Structures are given as structure tokens and as C-alpha cells.
Amino acid sequence: MSKIKSRVLIPKREPLERLKDFNEVALGYSEKEALEEASRCIQCPSKPCVQGCPVEIDIPRFIKLIRERRYEEAYKVIKDKCPIPAITGRVCPQEKQCEKLCTLAKFGKPIAIGALERFVADWAREKGVYIEVRNSNFNSKNGKIAVIGSGPAGIVVASDLLRLGYEVTIFEALHVPGGVLTYGIPEFRLPKRIVNDEIKCLVESGVNIELGFIVGKTITIYDLLKEFNAIFIGTGAGHPRFLEIPGENLSYIYTANEFLTRINLMKAYLFPYYDTPIRKGKYVAVIGGGNTAMDAARSALRLGAEKVFVLYRRTKSEMPARREEIANAEEEGVEFIFLVQPIEFIGNSLGAVSEIKLMKMRLGEPDETGRPKPIPTDETISIQVDVVINAIGFHPNPLVPMTTPEIKVDKRGRIIVDKEGRTTMPKVYAGGDIVVGEGTVIEAMGWGRIAARTIDRDMSFL
Amino acid sequence: MANSYRVLRKRILASGIKEMDIYAPRIARVAMPGQFIMVMADEGGERIPLTLVDWSKVEGWIRIVFQEVGVSTMKLGLFEPGESLYYVSGPHGTPTHVSKLNTVVIVAGGVAIAAAYPIAKAFRDVGSRVISIIGAKNSSLLIYEEEIKSVSTEIHISTDDGSRGIRGFTSDVLESLLASGLKPDLVWMVGPTIMMKVCSAIAKRYGVRAVASLNPIMVCGMGMCGACRIRVDGRIRFACFEGPEFDASSVEWDELILRLQMYREEEQLSLKRFLEGGGHI
Ligand SMILES: Cc1cc2nc3c(=O)[nH]c(=O)nc-3n(C[C@H](O)[C@H](O)[C@H](O)COP(=O)(O)OP(=O)(O)OC[C@H]3O[C@@H](n4cnc5c(N)ncnc54)[C@H](O)[C@@H]3O)c2cc1C
Ligand SMILES: Cc1cc2nc3c(=O)[nH]c(=O)nc-3n(C[C@H](O)[C@H](O)[C@H](O)COP(=O)(O)OP(=O)(O)OC[C@H]3O[C@@H](n4cnc5c(N)ncnc54)[C@H](O)[C@@H]3O)c2cc1C
Ligand code: FES
Numbered sequence: 125m126s127k128i129k130s131r132v133l134i135p136k137r138e139p140l141e142r143l144k145d146f147n148e149v150a151l152g153y154s155e156k157e158a159l160e161e162a163s164r165c166i167q168c169p170s171k172p173c174v175q176g177c178p179v180e181i182d183i184p185r186f187i188k189l190i191r192e193r194r195y196e197e198a199y200k201v202i203k204d205k206c207p208i209p210a211i212t213g214r215v216c217p218q219e220k221q222c223e224k225l226c227t228l229a230k231f232g233k234p235i236a237i238g239a240l241e242r243f244v245a246d247w248a249r250e251k252g253v254y255i256e257v258r259n260s261n262f263n264s265k266n267g268k269i270a271v272i273g274s275g276p277a278g279i280v281v282a283s284d285l286l287r288l289g290y291e292v293t294i295f296e297a298l299h300v301p302g303g304v305l306t307y308g309i310p311e312f313r314l315p316k317r318i319v320n321d322e323i324k325c326l327v328e329s330g331v332n333i334e335l336g337f338i339v340g341k342t343i344t345i346y347d348l349l350k351e352f353n354a355i356f357i358g359t360g361a362g363h364p365r366f367l368e369i370p371g372e373n374l375s376y377i378y379t380a381n382e383f384l385t386r387i388n389l390m391k392a393y394l395f396p397y398y399d400t401p402i403r404k405g406k407y408v409a410v411i412g413g414g415n416t417a418m419d420a421a422r423s424a425l426r427l428g429a430e431k432v433f434v435l436y437r438r439t440k441s442e443m444p445a446r447r448e449e450i451a452n453a454e455e456e457g458v459e460f461i462f463l464v465q466p467i468e469f470i471g472n473s474l475g476a477v478s479e480i481k482l483m484k485m486r487l488g489e490p491d492e493t494g495r496p497k498p499i500p501t502d503e504t505i506s507i508q509v510d511v512v513i514n515a516i517g518f519h520p521n522p523l524v525p526m527t528t529p530e531i532k533v534d535k536r537g538r539i540i541v542d543k544e545g546r547t548t549m550p551k552v553y554a555g556g557d558i559v560v561g562e563g564t565v566i567e568a569m570g571w572g573r574i575a576a577r578t579i580d581r582d583m584s585f586l
Numbered sequence: 587m588a589n590s591y592r593v594l595r596k597r598i599l600a601s602g603i604k605e606m607d608i609y610a611p612r613i614a615r616v617a618m619p620g621q622f623i624m625v626m627a628d629e630g631g632e633r634i635p636l637t638l639v640d641w642s643k644v645e646g647w648i649r650i651v652f653q654e655v656g657v658s659t660m661k662l663g664l665f666e667p668g669e670s671l672y673y674v675s676g677p678h679g680t681p682t683h684v685s686k687l688n689t690v691v692i693v694a695g696g697v698a699i700a701a702a703y704p705i706a707k708a709f710r711d712v713g714s715r716v717i718s719i720i721g722a723k724n725s726s727l728l729i730y731e732e733e734i735k736s737v738s739t740e741i742h743i744s745t746d747d748g749s750r751g752i753r754g755f756t757s758d759v760l761e762s763l764l765a766s767g768l769k770p771d772l773v774w775m776v777g778p779t780i781m782m783k784v785c786s787a788i789a790k791r792y793g794v795r796a797v798a799s800l801n802p803i804m805v806c807g808m809g810m811c812g813a814c815r816i817r818v819d820g821r822i823r824f825a826c827f828e829g830p831e832f833d834a835s836s837v838e839w840d841e842l843i844l845r846l847q848m849y850r851e852e853e854q855l856s857l858k859r860f861l862e863g864g865g866h867i
Contacts, residue, residue, distance in 0.1 A: 297808050299626060299633075299673040336675035338808055342612055362810040366822055373817055373841050375848040382811035390632070390805070396859050399632045399657050400805075401852030475844030523809060523827065 128231050132161040134239045139455045146311040146393055146426055149452060150214070158243040162190040165235050168227050173237060176225040178570030179280070181205045183222055183237055190240060199248040202241060206569070207283040208276070208322040210249060211305060213242030214314050216566045217446050249321060254328075265289040267583050270352040272339045272524065275303020276565045277358035277556025279323070280572030281579075282331045288580050292330075293352075295337040300389060303360055305565070307389040308381070310419050312426070313449075316388070340527035345552065354551050354579045357531075357539060358572065361557035363519040367411070371469030372514075374477040376403045380416045380515035387423050405511025408432045409480055411466055412515030413443035414562075418450060420513040421458045432458050433507065437465045437485050437498040463487070464505070465498065469512065481506050520558050528552075536561060545575035546582075553579055591671040594647055599729040602654040603697055604663050605639075611646030613638075613676045619704035620682030620799065620831060623648065624807040626673040627661040628867050634658045635804045635826070637701035637776075638677060648676075651700035651729070656853050657860045661867055678807040679830050682797075684708040687771040689715045691763065691794075692738070693756050693785050695777030696722055699730045701799065702776050707737040709774075715739045717770065719759045725750035757784040764792040772797065775834065779843050786834035796834035800825050802842060803849070816842050 135151040136142075142149050153161065165187045173183045182201050189198035202209045218224075218238040226234035247253075267290045271278045274296040282292045300306050302319045327333060337343065339359075348355055364379035366372055383402070386392040390400035408424040410417050413436035421432045434453070436443060439462045443450060454460075464482040472478045484503040487496035520537045530549040532540045538561055539554040541547050547554050555571025557563055595607040613623060622637045640649040654660045665671060682705050690709045694702035699720045710716045716737065721744035722728040728743065728750055735741050742759045743751025752759065760773065773789045775782050776799040789796035805813040807826045814825040817838040823829065 297675065298806070299675075336673055337612070338675060338678070341677055341808075342616065342675070364810075364812045366812075368822075372822065373815055373838075373845065375845055379812040382805060382813045385805055385811050391630070395852065396856045398630045399661075399856060401849045401856065403848070403852075474847075475841065476848075521809065 128228060128233050129164055131164075131233055131236050132157045132239075134236065136452075139457070142312065143425055143456055146387075146423075148315050149312050152246055153239055153243045158190055158240060159193070161236050161240060162187050164228070164233075165191075166227060172225040172227060173222040173235075176222040177205075178221070178566045179205045179573055181222075181241075186244060187235065187237075187240060190244065195244055195247045196251075196253055198244045199253060202244060207279060207326065208569075209241050210245035210318045211276075211314060211322055212566055212569070213238050213240075213245050214318075215305075215309060217564060219447065221566065249318070254325065265580075265583070267291065267353040268293070268351065269579065270295060270348045270355045271358065272355065273303060273358040273360055273556075273558075274301035274323070274333060275358055275360050275556060275568060276305065277360075277558075277568035277572040277575075278303070278356065279326065280569045281356045281358065281553075281555070281576045283326055283329070284573060284576035285579060286326075286329060286331055288576075290580075290583075291332075293332040293334060295334050295339050295343070295348075297336070297338040298389065299335055301333055301335065303358075304362070307385045308416070308419070310384065310388055310423050312422065313419070338523070340523040345524065345528045345531070345549070349551060353583060354553065356545075356572075356575055356579065357524055357547070357552065357554040357558055358556045358568070359521040359524055359558045361518040361520050361562050363521050363537075364514070365517045365519055367466055367514065367516060369466060369468055371471060371477070374469050374471040375475050376405065376510060377469060377477050377512040377514065380410075380412070380420045380513055381518070383420055383513045384416070384423065387427075393423075393427060402427065403511055404428050405509070406430045407507075407509045408511045408513065409507065409509045410434045410513045410515055412436065412517070413438065413445060414515065414517070415445045415449055416517075417513075417515035418445045418453045418458075420515050421453055422456055424511065424513065425456055425458065429511075433509075434458055434460045435464050435466065435480075435482065436460065436462050438487065438495060439463060442495045461507075463498065465500065467504065477509060477512050479506050479508055480512065518557075518562055520561065524558075543574075544578040545571065546578060551582075591674040593665045593667050593669055593671065596665070596667055599651065599700075600727045602663075603651065603727070603729055604654070605649060605651045605700070606662070606665070607647045607649050608671065608674060609646055610648045610674050610676075613674070614641040614643050614646050614648050617641045617648060617677045618681035619684060619708040621677035621679045622807075622830065623650070623674050623676035624678060624804070625650075625662065625671060627658065627665065628672050631661060631672065632658045633673075633805055633807065635678065635801075635807060637698075637799075639700045639703055651697060653697035657856045660860065660865065664867060675807065678826055680828065682708065682774075682799075682831060684712060686712045687714045689717060689768070689770040691760065691768070691770040691773045692716060692718045692734075693760055693773060693775040693777070693781075694718070694720050694734075695756050695781045696727070697729065698777040698799075698801075699728075699734060702774075703730055703733050703737065705774055705776075706734060710737045710739075717763070717768070718742070719744070719756045719763070721745060721751070721756035721759070723747070755784070756781060757788060760785055761788050764788065764794065770794055773834075775799070779839065779846060782834065783839035783843070786837065786839070790835045797831050798834035798837060800830050800832060800837065800842065802845060816845075
């Protein structure tokens, strides 16, 4: 088996070059590269990769079609299961899903499924291939569905139910749809024009999107139920958590959500051409070890920081961020300080953060997550900073449950659903981060798919 | 996808202070005193919070009153009746807790006098005695006097230069009322942070319960970003959805004052660029 060819690497822009702007880092396969990579697929009849895909894309089939240069058909195969392939091809943690189960993964050389998915989706975008979400045997079902939140979970519910012939309206609080895809994940990993195009496709197929609509404020769930037959809640986990240590409200201590929202949603990296400002730090500390921390650190570098430190309380091998993103951050010059936990922020006379006090940690026995528990030593150190980004995580968005007591949540504020996505309130369904806490794009989409099926089934009993 | 947030009417109340009615039926339908909207004048604009000053469920409009202090409010001021704003959402925030009290003192300073109007009206409507104290730098910047008068049992006016009412600050008026033996059930205040800090200390000194409507910098207005966080009773709270009103005696005022100045440099840069470019959108 030593004859297995290596993966075709996805071309990337050089670190020094890419730091100058917010443009995309990974460039995507050329046709030649895609064909070469696709030719490595051994087309296992058991299709283990498909089991790793929460939305069940027929992966071997689309790869076979790439090999035959039948790109449009390949696109149809993907699009049949995934309404936003240009996005999932870029941001899915394939190494933990489809690619992990790939037969060639046993030899350390799994097929680059994500890169191939992206290739097909980008090809279709460039060629202007547009596939109606509603399929031809479309039989209009009678029913109006309200979807709350336009993140990946809401997008899938909307597209699946539209396909089945329902009338779907998405209610989104912000001025641009997309959820984390729009306000959280930076341009250099996921260009916003791609998110716009994928959503435009949904709108052209007939999904109605109402922006600036805050469910729980502009309209309640009770009011919506008067007009809609079923409601799906996909409001995400966008409520920031705090460290609860002294000095946390000093100026220029951002939550990752605020920092990234200013940059991505409000385009503060183009200030003053766009009106929303952001403080460009010289010495920036990012607290946390997940994807959000990597995105914040890399964004801070692009804003012009001289040094960006990621402060993480465990070690590199416990970091929840994708390996690829850690590697990208390292290449770009992000510095990592492991085994430290912030215990205090210190400010200057203007109330601006100037220093972080850190407790040195060591690793102990595994905790409930299976990772070794960080234990405080009695040694502290300090670092000088002028901007801090707290990327320690999020709570589920409390707005809808807060205004709808019938919708029960667990201790951590997550909406409780059964296996099929039903909440404790009749005709109300939920999925995505509002149900799991912090998940992934594709998990949220998987939840959307389950809920859409359940809604369709429950509706046919009415 | 686009909604039309059409400007219906516009009135200039004082130099740099404008009143605007916007067609937004779904907000007008559910608006309550003490709530606010998030506004973007144009696509490249900031999301800024502005208080709902008045509204009509039947006619579907909402009213804002704003002072042109920087690029976002100046851009907003450029809109004329018939034109549409890029984005308006709301109502944001938790409504004022209005109940029948014997006496409520409302203290409002500057452009925020307009923001006090729906609150005074709501307390008056449930049968409370409303004593309003309003103040501005000078008589030409004093707005909403008639409106406030129409919903108050008693009105007191102050200007910094004495050009109208007594010479001094609203806090001076509050202090003298309380010193003269007035025992209100509540002091409700809105205005410059420093005014609220001082009024809060006075109310505390006289053992009167006080509520302040806070004005931190906001981005999302819905609990997602944490830009609006303030410290109340030692705890971090989100003004956009737990507030904007909090028990005044528990607010960490100095922290809020510093946080409001966070973007001074950037704001000045942005303003300079805007004005040099001709001051239009
Ligand atoms: C910085 C960052 C980077 C990430 N990187 C990756 C990655 O590389 N790969 C990956 O797979 N996952 C990644 N994730 C996780 C992933 O983005 C989320 O798991 C996913 O977006 C969850 O989808 P969702 O549809 O449940 O919610 P969200 O995407 O959070 O969308 C929820 C939407 O609901 C709206 N909303 C909330 N409340 C209301 C209301 N009351 N009324 C109306 N609308 C409302 C919000 O404005 C938002 O648009 C990342 C997350 C972050 C924060
Ligand atoms: C709940 C709430 C209700 C408000 N209601 C009114 C109102 O009815 N009328 C009115 O004139 N003003 C109101 N404000 C203040 C108003 O939002 C700011 O004056 C406006 O955002 C300034 O923007 P700018 O670009 O014109 O000025 P800038 O040059 O950006 O700022 C001038 C000053 O305004 C403050 N500010 C800046 N950005 C924001 C922001 N995004 N959110 C809040 N404050 C900011 C800062 O202290 C800053 O120093 C309210 C604020 C809050 C939080
Ligand atoms: S303004 Fe974003 S959380 Fe309050």
C-alpha cells in the first residue's frame, strides 16, 4: 500500500503576503489539481465517508463525477444534500468527519473531500450554474413555516421545507443574514460574497427573509404561531461568556463576538471607509484555544498588531481549534503561551487595559471532557497588552426562551429538544447551537435536516 | 429582503437636534416606554441606538430625537421625508417598569429630554404625580419643554448659563427639591452620564430610590456582542437587553464614563474625513 499517492495540497497564499489584507488564504484547487486528487479515491462500495457527513452527501459519487469532468452533475449531487457547499467546503472540520472515516485515512492520506467539494461549488459559482432548490416533482404542501435565525441551521430547514413545497419565512435580527457565517468567521477563511451568493440562491428559490426582526421583541413566538403552522428556532449560541475576574470591563477588552462582529459584519477593518471603528492594538492577547480564538488572533494581526499572543490554559494538543487553523496562525506569526489562566486585568488612568496577570497552570487528571484538567500553580506572570480579546466561549442566545417560558431550557440555557428536534412547546422545533451549545456549521445543518423532516411528518398528521 | 424605513416627517428642534418620524409599523405595534431602536443610516454606517420617543400603532410610525454629535448622527440628519433609512430594528431593551406611584421625579438633560417624554407620560397615564426637571446648556438648546409640560404635574427648568429657568444643573434642582422636603417614590433619570452620576449620588443621600437609563456604546443591541456591558452591583450586565434601565445607586459610573470615551480618536478621525468629504453620504 506504500504506492498510495499523497494528497494534493490545497494552495495557500504566502504568510507575509496574506497578512497584508483580509482576502482568502486558501486558494482552492485548479482543475488539474482537483482531477489528480479525485483520481486517488478508491470508490469503496461501503462509502464510509458518507457516514461521517451529518448531511449525508453522496461523496464517492460526486468525486467520481469530478473524475469524469461532469462538474455540473457533481454539483447537483452535493447540492441535493447541502444547500451551501461553497461554505461547508471551506469551513467544515472534515478531518473529524468524512475524511476521518475515509479508507485512505488508515494510511494517513485521506482524500481531501472538503477541497474537492469547494472546487465543485466554486466551479458552479463561476459558471453561473444555478440549481433550483425546489425540485421538479414539487408538490405544494399547505403550510407556512417560520424559521428564526439565518445561520446554517435555519438555512437548511428553510431550504429543505421549501423543497417540499412549504412557504418559508426566515426572521433574522441583524441587517445581513448568515449567522456566524456572516458575523463570526472572517473574510480570509470565508469570503462574504460567497455567503451572500449562497443565500441569494435561497431567496431566488422562494425563501422569504425578513431582516431586523428580533423574535421575542419585534414579535413573540405566540404571535408567530397565529400566522405560521410551525416554527423552527435556530438562534445560535451567540451570548458571550466572561472570565469573571477583576478589570474585565476595562476599555479595549473585547469579547470575540464583538471584535469579530465589528470586523466582519460592520467592516471595521475598512474604517474609516466604513463608519464602525475598532481599536487596532500593538500588543494583543487572545484568551482561549478554539477556532474563535484563532480567527480573532489572525484578524488582529491583519489589523496591524506587532505581536499577538494566544493565551491557553492547557497545552497545544488539547486545543479545540482545527489543526489547520492552528498551523495557519503559527505560520502568520501568532505566538502561543500555554498553561496560563488570566486572573486579573490591569488598566491605566484612562481605563484602558495595559496588563494581564496570568496564573501558571499545570496539567492534572482528565476531567469530564476527557482532557487533562488545568490546575493552578502558585506562580504568576504578567504581560503588557493594549487590546485583549476574550474567546473563551458562548452561552446559548437567551432571548427567545426568556420571552417564551413554555420552551424549556437545560441548566446551561440550551433549548431542550427530543431526538427529532421538537421543543417542549407544541409546533415549535429547534436545532443548531441553541440546542447543542457550541457546535459546528455542519452539525447545525444536520439538526436543521432532522427538524425539517420532523416538521414535515408532524404537519402531515394535522 | 429589504424593508422600507421611510422618513415621514422631520423637524429641527434646535441647532443640531432633529426629530424624525419613521415608518416602521411592526415596531410601532409593540413599542413600550423605555425601549429603543438600532439604526443604520446607510449600508456602510454604524448601528446606533436611539430611544423611542413616541409612536403610533394605528399609523405605523415611530419618532426619534437625536443630536448630531458624530458621523452616524450627522448622516441620519441628512435624510429628508420620502427617503428611506438602510436599517431599523426594535424595539430593543426592557421597557420601563411603570406603576402608579404617589410622586415620580423625572430628571432629564440635553437631547435626552425627549427620551424622558414617554416615561413621564406613562407615569402620568397611570395616575402618578410627575415632577419633571429638565435642563440644557442654554435656552436655545432646550427642547421638548411643551411636550414634557403636557405630561407633568410640575416642571422645573435649568440652564448652565441661566438663559432659561434657574442657572445651574438639573442636579442642583433635584438637590433643592429633596432638601426642601420632597419625598418622591422614585427618581427616574436620563441624560449625560456625569449628570446621572451626580443625580444618583443625591438621591442616595436622601434615601430615594433612583433608576437611570444608561447609554453605553452598542453594536448588536441583542445580547450577542457585549459592547454595551456595564457593571451594576459588581456584576457584568448587558444594557441592551437587561437594560437600558438599572438601579442608579448600583451602577459603576466611572467605568461607564471611561468606556464611552473608548473611540474618541477614531470618532474624530471619522468626523474629519466625513466633513472634509463635504459632509454628505
Ligand atoms: C468565530 C467562529 C468561528 C467558527 N469557525 C467554524 C468553522 O471553521 N467550522 C465550523 O464548522 N464551525 C465553526 N464555528 C461554529 C459555527 O459557526 C456554529 O456552530 C454555527 O454557525 C451554528 O449555527 P446556527 O445556525 O445554530 O446559529 P448561528 O450561526 O449562530 O446563527 C444564529 C442566527 O440567529 C440570529 N438570532 C439570534 N436571536 C434571534 C432572535 N431572537 N430573532 C431573530 N434572529 C435571531 C442571529 O443573529 C444569527 O444570525 C465557528 C464559530 C465562531 C463563533
Ligand atoms: C439605549 C440608548 C439610547 C439612546 N438614545 C438616544 C437618543 O434618543 N438621542 C440621541 O441623540 N442619542 C441617543 N443615544 C446616544 C447615541 O446612540 C449616540 O449619540 C450615537 O451613537 C453617536 O454616534 P455618532 O457616530 O453620531 O457619534 P460618535 O462620534 O460615534 O460618538 C459620539 C459619542 O457618542 C457615544 N457613542 C458612540 N457610538 C455609540 C454607539 N454605537 N452607541 C451608543 N453611544 C455611542 C460615545 O460616547 C461617543 O463619544 C442613545 C444611546 C443608548 C445606548
Ligand atoms: S450591544 Fe451587543 S450585547 Fe449589548
